[in-house]
Amino acid sequence: MSIVFLIIIGAAAGFLATRFMKVETGVIQTIGVGIAGALIGGLLLRFLLSVFSAFAGLVGAVLGAMLLLYIWKSYTGR
Template sequence: MPMLLFIAIIGAAAGFLATRFMRVETDVPTTVAIGIGGALLGWLILRILAAVTGWLAMFVGAVLGGMALIWLWRKYVSR
């Protein structure tokens, strides 16, 4: 139960800020719903970006590592 209360408080605060930034007048339940929905949507977007960025970073690292090995091989082995 404390976690639900925490989510409601965070949702209310986030919804309040979102409605003020967007200049929308809503009642308290709608403000809380906007905050909770926005938190879920933001979490989903960040998870997707982290997954894509993680994969992309691994790919770029693999390419750079391969290039470094080729450079080392050309410099020291294939004389």
């Protein structure tokens, strides 16, 4: 089922991409471009999400530590 879904999504993505870029291609080339674009875009998006999620984790850790230091400073009076 996932192969059929990939072909359908690839065909739609290829069709939209060729229309946005104003490129005339055949049906097979359109589907091929769509599937290849889906693979490249999916890998790129997955990579970016992993990088930004690691960065978000660092930001969250720093903010959490700052909150704990604020609370500690408030209760100790220093």
